Amino acid sequence: MIKVPGKQFAFAMLFALASVGAALAQDQAGTEGVPEKTQTQVSTQASFDKALQPEANWYFSWGYSRQQYAPSDIRVSQPGLGNDFTLHQVAASDFPTTVEETFKSITEFELTGPQENIRIGKFLNPEKTFAIEFSLDHSKYNADLNQTVRVSGTRNGQPYNGSLKLTENDFYYALHNGLNHIMINAVWLQHLHGPENKPGDLQLISRAGAGILLPHADNVIFGNANQVGPKNENVCCTSSKDWWQINGWTAGVEVGLRYRVYKSLYLELTSKVAYGVLRGVPVFQGTADQTIWMSEQVLSTGFLF
Numbered sequence: 001m002i003k004v005p006g007k008q009f010a011f012a013m014l015f016a017l018a019s020v021g022a023a024l025a026q027d028q029a030g031t032e033g034v035p036e037k038t039q040t041q042v043s044t045q046a047s048f049d050k051a052l053q054p055e056a057n058w059y060f061s062w063g064y065s066r067q068q069y070a071p072s073d074i075r076v077s078q079p080g081l082g083n084d085f086t087l088h089q090v091a092a093s094d095f096p097t098t099v100e101e102t103f104k105s106i107t108e109f110e111l112t113g114p115q116e117n118i119r120i121g122k123f124l125n126p127e128k129t130f131a132i133e134f135s136l137d138h139s140k141y142n143a144d145l146n147q148t149v150r151v152s153g154t155r156n157g158q159p160y161n162g163s164l165k166l167t168e169n170d171f172y173y174a175l176h177n178g179l180n181h182i183m184i185n186a187v188w189l190q191h192l193h194g195p196e197n198k199p200g201d202l203q204l205i206s207r208a209g210a211g212i213l214l215p216h217a218d219n220v221i222f223g224n225a226n227q228v229g230p231k232n233e234n235v236c237c238t239s240s241k242d243w244w245q246i247n248g249w250t251a252g253v254e255v256g257l258r259y260r261v262y263k264s265l266y267l268e269l270t271s272k273v274a275y276g277v278l279r280g281v282p283v284f285q286g287t288a289d290q291t292i293w294m295s296e297q298v299l300s301t302g303f304l305f
Contacts, residue, residue: 056128056197056304061268063117063300067094067139070293074143074173075153076221078286085153085160087171095140095176115140115178117298121187128197129189135209137181137274139296143173169223173288175281177216177231177243181250181274185209189258199262205270207254214244217281217288224284240282250276256298264304272296 071089078084096115121133148165164171185207194200214237219226228234228241236244256270274294281288 056264057123059119059121059123059131059266059302059304061117061119061266061300061302063119063268063298065115065117065137065139065296065298066096067115067141067294067296069093069141072290072292075289076283076286077288078221078284080285082157083153083155083286085151085155087164088150088152090149090166090173091144091147093142093144095142095174117300119300119302121185131187131189133185133187133207133209135181135183135185135207135211137183137272137296137298139179139181139294140177141175141179141215141292143171145172169220171222172218172220174218175215176218179276179292179294180214180244181211181252181276182214183209183211183250183252185254192257194260197260199260201260203258203260205254205256205258205268207270207272208252210249210251212246213248213250213276213278215247215278215281216244217247217283219283219288221283226283228282245280245282247281248276248278250274252294254298258302266302266304268298268300268302270298270300272298 069092071091073086073088074090075086076083094115116138118136118138119133120135121131123129123131143166145166145168148163150162151164152161154160166172186209188206190204190206191201192204193202217226217228228243228245231243234242236242237246239245252272252274254270254272256268258266258268260266272295274292274296276292276294278288278290278292281290
């Protein structure tokens, strides 16, 4: 079971997806005496024109997040070394920056330093209650050191069934830069309180989406460190020497609150659950496979444009 640290986050987990009713606005002005078919055409055209208006049809947000992970199995395959073993129920944590480091990253536009979250979306209906969105969750994953886990499989060409204490030399496994969830989401918004589409508007926001996992692997297994080359030379995304590599897929749901602060400025607080399947994560002379359950809390500032 995923445990959320109460001292760090006291956010309520809202997991009820709201159904949003969308009815096209009917503009009857100037249609008296006009045939019913013509009225329908005028109404449809008015709604279509309204949807194409450039004002606040798009939004962008940047946020900070914390993650928690359920214990999971990590399978390591190193054929040249005679290794094919699984570490069972490995506990892991995120790797947050300090408050000072976070603000420094923001002021210096180093937005990949903290565990940041980016959302870019476009509304697809005139009421602005449904949108399609691109999202990036720059989460970080770190197998907790000094824990002892059960290991089974083959090691050095021999059957092995025992235990292993995770240390920086024997088994250090991190996705610090990071465990990137890149997704396309469907987004629903429902008005809860205050003036609609104006300062003071409080909305329920729900997301559901899927995409790819683009991690950077940093690990040491029995004294052998993984090497993928300099970050600024082999950046992404297909070579075994690239800094970031496509190593799987992810899907998740997210729900929370969006509050319009002033004109086009809003704040958003959400909770997310995601499932990820990692395949072929590079390790020394081999790969690692893993499935991950992640819970996440995100606080964002956004703009409508």
